[in-house]
Amino acid sequence: MVNKQCSQAHRSGFVNIVGNPNVGKSTLMNALVGERLSIITSKAQTTRHRILGIVNGEDFQMVYSDTPGVLSPNYRLQEKMLEFSRSALVDADVLLYVTEPQDTIDRNPDFIEKVKKLCRKKGSPTSANGVHSVGRAEAQRVFVPQSGTESAAVAEREGTRVFLIINKIDLTTQETLESLVAFWHTQLPEAEIFPISAQERFGVSQLFDAIKEALPVGPPFFPKDQLTDKPARFFVDEIIREKILLNYDKEIPYSVEVEVESFKEEDKLIRIDAVIYCERDSQKGIIIGKAGSALKRVGSQARKDIEDFFQKQVFLQLFVKVDKDWRSNISRLKHYGYDLS
Numbered sequence: 001m002v003n004k005q006c007s008q009a010h011r012s013g014f015v016n017i018v019g020n021p022n023v024g025k026s027t028l029m030n031a032l033v034g035e036r037l038s039i040i041t042s043k044a045q046t047t048r049h050r051i052l053g054i055v056n057g058e059d060f061q062m063v064y065s066d067t068p069g070v071l072s073p074n075y076r077l078q079e080k081m082l083e084f085s086r087s088a089l090v091d092a093d094v095l096l097y098v099t100e101p102q103d104t105i106d107r108n109p110d111f112i113e114k115v116k117k118l119c120r121k122k123g124s125p126t127s128a129n130g131v132h133s134v135g136r137a138e139a140q141r142v143f144v145p146q147s148g149t150e151s152a153a154v155a156e157r158e159g160t161r162v163f164l165i166i167n168k169i170d171l172t173t174q175e176t177l178e179s180l181v182a183f184w185h186t187q188l189p190e191a192e193i194f195p196i197s198a199q200e201r202f203g204v205s206q207l208f209d210a211i212k213e214a215l216p217v218g219p220p221f222f223p224k225d226q227l228t229d230k231p232a233r234f235f236v237d238e239i240i241r242e243k244i245l246l247n248y249d250k251e252i253p254y255s256v257e258v259e260v261e262s263f264k265e266e267d268k269l270i271r272i273d274a275v276i277y278c279e280r281d282s283q284k285g286i287i288i289g290k291a292g293s294a295l296k297r298v299g300s301q302a303r304k305d306i307e308d309f310f311q312k313q314v315f316l317q318l319f320v321k322v323d324k325d326w327r328s329n330i331s332r333l334k335h336y337g338y339d340l341s
């Protein structure tokens with residue numbers, strides 16, 4: 001009888017995906033969630049926010065967080081991005097530290113030190129450490145204890161399990177992989193190591209099962225039909241930003257922010273007006289292109305993906321405006337949602 005109750009206990013937890021830029025964090029999150037929630041490009045610093053993707057089963061809820069790649073910030077936007085990544089160290093039940101064969105450990109020594117400490121603290125409860133934790137704070141607003149009390153659920157949380165993910169193993173040899181495993185074992189001796197290819201879906205379902213087993217016993221944080229914490233407009237912004245990353249070079253993608261001004265859902269059509277903000281007039285000209293050709297290309301690529309995302313016909317209008325030096329302006333960053341408070 002006791003065994004039966006244990007095997008049926010509901011498990012839930014935060015599974016936070018962190019690592020250096022471009023290692024495949026967003027590709028992995030989409031593979032684990034089974035939806036294209038996070039945008040993916042070959043350029044570093046594609047992800048700028050912490051994005052939740054929720055996987056629900058009858059007896060479990062996994063709350064994944066994709067985060068920006070860890071870097072040493074050069075301007076305020078990057079500081080905000082790093083805050084999102086740091087927040088994911090605070091509230092993880094399972095931390096997926098993603099690396100790949102070309103990755104080096106010295107890109108942000110502070111961050112990897114914190115991961116090492118989390119590993120060593122295995123078995124102790126996570127604490128706020130003064131860093132704001134977006135995921136759990138968000139979840140607490142909709143927390144619905146479903147079996148037992150909230151305090152009982154918290155008491156059963158056991159601290160952070162760290163999984164070291166070696167991604168992109170489709171690009172490496174068995175020999176290199178073996179030396180990578182040995183290297184990471186010396187760096188994070190307590191971490192469990194998973195060699196995978198998120199793109200080729202190799203090793204992903206085994207990882208998914210291991211995550212499920214590592215989740216603490218507890219009730220769900222979010223309603224069981226919820227897929228993410230972000231509103232529909234956020235995904236429109238992100239799809240347009242992905243097309244900008246793909247179509248322009250140098251500073252342009254990094255100087256751009258996208259904002260949906262109006263989103264009107266009709267019976268058979270969604271009408272969307274979105275503004276692409278850049279930092280200077282000279283960038284505006286490049287984004288629009290000769291006779292509007294570049295902007296038209298971005299618009300038609302984005303429209304197709306937005307239609308796929310919502311499974312509905314979309315009418316998309318894009319505008320380009322200048323928001324001078326927005327990346328360094330705290331109040332503009334707050335306006336665009338880069339604030340944890």
Ligand SMILES: Nc1nc2c(ncn2[C@@H]2O[C@H](COP(=O)(O)OP(=O)(O)OP(=O)(O)O)[C@@H](O)[C@H]2O)c(=O)[nH]1
Pocket residue numbers: 020021022023024025026027028039040041042043044045046047048067068069070167168169170171196197198199200
């Ligand atoms: N060959 C190979 N490429 C991969 C794999 N996973 C991801 N990629 C590629 O690596 C690049 C970066 O992937 P992302 O998922 O955007 O990486 P990220 O870590 O989220 O990047 P940031 O958001 O910029 O930090 C893209 O071109 C992906 O297609 C993999 O398993 N194998």
Ligand SMILES: [Mg+2]
Pocket residue numbers: 025026027038039040046047066067068069
């Ligand atoms: Mg990403």
